[in-house]
Amino acid sequence: MKGRRIRIAIILTILSLLGTLISCTQKPTSGLQTELLPVEGNPFVSFRILLRIGSAHDPIGKEGLCYLTMAMLANGGSNTLSFKEIQNKFYPMAATVNFQVDKEMSVFTGTIHVDNLENYYALFKDMLLNPGFREEDFIRLKTNQLNFLEKTLVNNMDEQFGKEILNLMLYEDHPYGHHEAGTVESVRKLTLEDIRNFYQTHFVQGNIVIGLAGGYPSDFPQQVITDFSQLPAGQTPKLNLPQPRSPQGLEIMIAEKNTPATAISMGFPLQLNRADDDFFALWIAQAHFGEHRQHLSWLFQKIREERGQNYGDYAYIEHFVQGRDKFPEPNHCRQQQYFSIWIRPLANTNRHFVLRQALRELKILIEEGIPRERFELAREYLLNYTKLYAQTLGERLGWQMDSHYYGYEDFLGEAQKRLPKITHEEVNQAIRKYLNSHNVYIAIITDEAARLKEALVANTPSPITYANPNMPPEILAEDLIIQNFPLDTQPEKIWIAPATAFFQTTGLPREN
Amino acid sequence: MKVRQPLVPLVLSLLVIFHFSLQASQVFPYNYQIETLENGLKVVSIPLKNPDIISYYTIVRSGSRNEIEPGKSGFAHFFEHMMFKGTKNMPREAYDNFLTKLGAGTNGYTTDDYTCYFVVFAGREHLEEVVRVEADRFINLYFDEEMLKTEAPVIEGEYYSSVSNPNRRLYELLRHTAYEKHSYKHTTLGYLEDIKNMPNQFAYSQLYKKRFYAPDNTILLVVGDFDHDELMTYVRKYYSPWPKSGYKLVTPTEPPQKKQKRAHYEWPTKTLPRLAIAFHGPAYSDTQIDKAALDLLAEVYFSRRSSLFQRLVIDQQICLSLSASFPDRRDPYLLIFNAVLKDEKDLPEVEKAIFEELTKAKNELVPTDLLRDIKSNLKYSFLRSMETTDGVAGTLAFYINLTTDPGTVNQLFDLYDKITPENIQEMAKKYFRTENSTVATLTGGKGK
Numbered sequence: 001m002k003g004r005r006i007r008i009a010i011i012l013t014i015l016s017l018l019g020t021l022i023s024c025t026q027k028p029t030s031g032l033q034t035e036l037l038p039v040e041g042n043p044f045v046s047f048r049i050l051l052r053i054g055s056a057h058d059p060i061g062k063e064g065l066c067y068l069t070m071a072m073l074a075n076g077g078s079n080t081l082s083f084k085e086i087q088n089k090f091y092p093m094a095a096t097v098n099f100q101v102d103k104e105m106s107v108f109t110g111t112i113h114v115d116n117l118e119n120y121y122a123l124f125k126d127m128l129l130n131p132g133f134r135e136e137d138f139i140r141l142k143t144n145q146l147n148f149l150e151k152t153l154v155n156n157m158d159e160q161f162g163k164e165i166l167n168l169m170l171y172e173d174h175p176y177g178h179h180e181a182g183t184v185e186s187v188r189k190l191t192l193e194d195i196r197n198f199y200q201t202h203f204v205q206g207n208i209v210i211g212l213a214g215g216y217p218s219d220f221p222q223q224v225i226t227d228f229s230q231l232p233a234g235q236t237p238k239l240n241l242p243q244p245r246s247p248q249g250l251e252i253m254i255a256e257k258n259t260p261a262t263a264i265s266m267g268f269p270l271q272l273n274r275a276d277d278d279f280f281a282l283w284i285a286q287a288h289f290g291e292h293r294q295h296l297s298w299l300f301q302k303i304r305e306e307r308g309q310n311y312g313d314y315a316y317i318e319h320f321v322q323g324r325d326k327f328p329e330p331n332h333c334r335q336q337q338y339f340s341i342w343i344r345p346l347a348n349t350n351r352h353f354v355l356r357q358a359l360r361e362l363k364i365l366i367e368e369g370i371p372r373e374r375f376e377l378a379r380e381y382l383l384n385y386t387k388l389y390a391q392t393l394g395e396r397l398g399w400q401m402d403s404h405y406y407g408y409e410d411f412l413g414e415a416q417k418r419l420p421k422i423t424h425e426e427v428n429q430a431i432r433k434y435l436n437s438h439n440v441y442i443a444i445i446t447d448e449a450a451r452l453k454e455a456l457v458a459n460t461p462s463p464i465t466y467a468n469p470n471m472p473p474e475i476l477a478e479d480l481i482i483q484n485f486p487l488d489t490q491p492e493k494i495w496i497a498p499a500t501a502f503f504q505t506t507g508l509p510r511e512n
Numbered sequence: 513m514k515v516r517q518p519l520v521p522l523v524l525s526l527l528v529i530f531h532f533s534l535q536a537s538q539v540f541p542y543n544y545q546i547e548t549l550e551n552g553l554k555v556v557s558i559p560l561k562n563p564d565i566i567s568y569y570t571i572v573r574s575g576s577r578n579e580i581e582p583g584k585s586g587f588a589h590f591f592e593h594m595m596f597k598g599t600k601n602m603p604r605e606a607y608d609n610f611l612t613k614l615g616a617g618t619n620g621y622t623t624d625d626y627t628c629y630f631v632v633f634a635g636r637e638h639l640e641e642v643v644r645v646e647a648d649r650f651i652n653l654y655f656d657e658e659m660l661k662t663e664a665p666v667i668e669g670e671y672y673s674s675v676s677n678p679n680r681r682l683y684e685l686l687r688h689t690a691y692e693k694h695s696y697k698h699t700t701l702g703y704l705e706d707i708k709n710m711p712n713q714f715a716y717s718q719l720y721k722k723r724f725y726a727p728d729n730t731i732l733l734v735v736g737d738f739d740h741d742e743l744m745t746y747v748r749k750y751y752s753p754w755p756k757s758g759y760k761l762v763t764p765t766e767p768p769q770k771k772q773k774r775a776h777y778e779w780p781t782k783t784l785p786r787l788a789i790a791f792h793g794p795a796y797s798d799t800q801i802d803k804a805a806l807d808l809l810a811e812v813y814f815s816r817r818s819s820l821f822q823r824l825v826i827d828q829q830i831c832l833s834l835s836a837s838f839p840d841r842r843d844p845y846l847l848i849f850n851a852v853l854k855d856e857k858d859l860p861e862v863e864k865a866i867f868e869e870l871t872k873a874k875n876e877l878v879p880t881d882l883l884r885d886i887k888s889n890l891k892y893s894f895l896r897s898m899e900t901t902d903g904v905a906g907t908l909a910f911y912i913n914l915t916t917d918p919g920t921v922n923q924l925f926d927l928y929d930k931i932t933p934e935n936i937q938e939m940a941k942k943y944f945r946t947e948n949s950t951v952a953t954l955t956g957g958k959g960k
Contacts, residue, residue: 091885092884092886094889094892152783259676261672296612305604344669378612384613386615387565388615388633391563392900467661
């Protein structure tokens with residue numbers, strides 16, 4: 001399936017000759033692509049206008065520009081209507097335009113009842129094709145973006161904060177290596193002129209995929225194509241990404257703040273993505289080792305269920321954003337992926353122990369592979385659970401788009417064919433080929449960072465205590481091993497910085 | 513241009529068989545059947561033709577509202593965790609493996625009024641197994657004291673997972689300050705000191721189960737691809753042995769508030785300042801106009817299209833967000849106004865603006881065209897929530913918890929249709945009195 005990216009040029013009907021409709025000639029005039037999913041009789045229509053542009057396309061020094069541009073389109077006025085006027089018109093329809101920005105793609109989404117399709121689309125189109133770029137919208141949205149970086153991300157959402165620090169470590173000096181919202185320094189410098197230029201340069205036909213799903217009239221897609229064909233021709237070349245730097249040993253970045261709980265994320269670049277044949281085998285391994293918010297996760301069983309350490313512990317073989325319920329949100333496709341482990345916040349007193357435990361479990365996974373019965377279980381799970389992934393119109397359309405990004409006709413359908421054929425040995429081979437437990441980036445948010453660093457460097461034993469005085473002896477015996485499990489840490493590879501130092505400028509605050 | 517077929521043919525769009533008409537009085541468009549077993553277990557079934565997916569919801573009408581004894585805050589939520597410990601017939605690991613093989617989307621959640629467990633799965637051939645296993649879990653749940661002691665710290669971990677979220681802390685503070693007697697005083701997660709004491713609550717856990725985890729306090733809601741008669745055959749077979757409880761909960765009556773209360777939380781690090789203003793309001797009702805009229809009022813004066821939102825968020829830009837939240841609860845609950853500000857110095861101005869807006873609501877009549885737009889918004893929003901089988905089940909579970917009757921949805925929307933501008937004005941005068949309010953603020957410190 002690899003390389004079977006569907007690229008279909010849009011055939012436009014050209015209406016010409018003296019301004020009258022005397023002939024129709026179909027002619028490829030644009031690079032617009034479409035993804036259509038008609039569902040006759042469905043009372044809703046979902047839009048996904050996807051751009052193959054993301055934060056990795058931010059110019060150096062203007063990090064956060066893509067995000068602010070998308071925000072200006074989705075949450076700003078058009079040339080004809082102010083944002084307030086748009087809100088008022090959307091309101092009776094219970095309508096919105098939402099957006100998301102990832103490293104290499106961004107998407108505008110909206111779902112509307114067919115009763116309101118015409119009115120909604122008129123506004124939606126106007127917002128995207130005829131943006132107002134008003135100063136007042138710019139100030140409002142830029143301030144929001146700055147507040148998110150300066151206050152919310154660093155102070156109010158430690159789980160996400162940890163994941164974002166890991167991202168900085170994974171992709172230092174790499175186009176992926178900044179938060180989608182940019183940095184405080186770069187966003188402060190952004191101007192309305194920057195937004196206009198980014199829009200003009202990147203809102204071109206070759207970058208856009210028009211996605212429609214639901215009970216739209218048969219001639220509606222053509223109307224949308226015609227409208228979007230007013231955008232200039234052109235295409236931004238696909239990013240030629242450098243290889244991200246692999247960690248050399250355990251590289252640990254500690255963000256220090258006053259907190260009773262420690263958040264940990266760790267990982268390393270992965271040399272595969274969903275397009276690779278090995279993905280399916282490694283996917284089974286991931287389901288076994290750390291399936292997102294499921295009891296199947298081995299880490300969840302060992303850390304939470306057996307020991308009650310925290311709320312959950314998971315692992316991923318690609319960038320994961322939770323969408324509806326606990327399912328992966330579509331349209332976060334990337335050329336380059338990473339492996340990660342997410343340890344949800346736990347008492348500071350147990351941080352060293354759990355860090356050891358997670359790395360030890362990873363080591364065991366690599367050395368011993370998956371037990372056969374767990375392989376069977378994880379595979380059966382994936383075969384059934386993935387049937388729940390794409391239920392709403394928007395999800396189905398998003399998965400269709402992602403399938404084509406990675407070269408599949410239908411990725412979830414492909415999984416149904418491929419997973420039953422994967423062998424136990426293939427999974428264990430994939431684990432050995434792609435995973436390791438020695439070269440890992442580790443992001444930690446905690447208090448008393450120097451004390452943790454000292455303990456890590458000295459490999460100080462890290463026993464824990466339990467509320468249950470009668471813990472099973474096999475767990476206590478394993479605890480003795482875990483609390484002394486050696487981590488090959490080097491003091492020069494453990495950095496401490498105050499939490500407030502992150503996202504101020506590009507890269508990591510390594511001064512300390 | 514290329515037209516593609518659905519990715520997963522099994523998952524056809526649920527709503528394809530229903531084309532709504534908003535002129536119809538029945539905003540909930542699906543037929544449902546209700547049966548009650550002799551032991552009091554109520555079953556609501558909504559068979560749907562299209563999807564190959566079944567959403568199996570067990571709604572226990574017990575939430576943090578039921579935590580009426582001191583020191584037991586958060587126990588409904590803790591018990592939800594214990595419900596995943598299995599039975600002697602099917603211990604935890606076997607139960608986990610059953611759901612894993614099924615590839616089910618499964619979890620539980622606890623609210624103020626109810627605790628809900630769901631299993632969403634593909635394949636009607638699995639229905640009997642699911643009914644059997646879930647019935648076994650609810651009838652024969654087994655855990656010992658050691659299992660409880662191991663699970664208890666997980667709740668502390670859950671508390672920690674949100675410890676950096678200032679909204680949580682502000683909400684805790686608001687409820688704690690606004691209520692004197694009623695169990696809505698604490699949040700679902702509970703007070704930290706009670707959470708820390710959970711390892712010592714084994715005896716209470718047994719009492720809690722006996723009181724509330726019983727068929728006469730539980731509703732099964734099943735939505736999706738199944739046959740009703742087949743479902744009922746399984747339900748009767750597996751749930752009939754479940755003994756009734758007969759326990760009658762009496763929640764403390766909250767005394768009328770006689771003067772305004774204020775509270776403040778100093779956040780240890782930098783954060784955006786927050787303001788929450790709450791008024792004691794009515795309980796949910798699909799017959800009395802109070803709550804329905806207030807729902808519409810919230811939209812008139814505090815939605816994104818309201819003049820106050822547009823002034824404070826869009827024009828003056830002193831607020832990052834502004835909203836009203838009037839949740840439906842079984843007992844009288846709070847009418848809450850929230851604002852996230854950009855600068856602490858504007859807190860008094862925003863507070864004043866909210867009170868002024870409420871004064872306006874008392875002194876003017878809402879334009880009828882605006883009311884029409886609001887009713888339209890509510891209906892389309894409701895329809896959007898039911899795009900999947902799980903959406904139907906999840907939405908309906910909430911309403912069923914309130915009255916045990918799925919018909920309450922249509923009754924509520926009928927009530928909305930009847931609300932007049934005069935009704936809204938009357939309710940503004942009745943509830944938005946200064947002495948009935950609680951103001952909570954949170955501002956950021958300068959810590960590391």
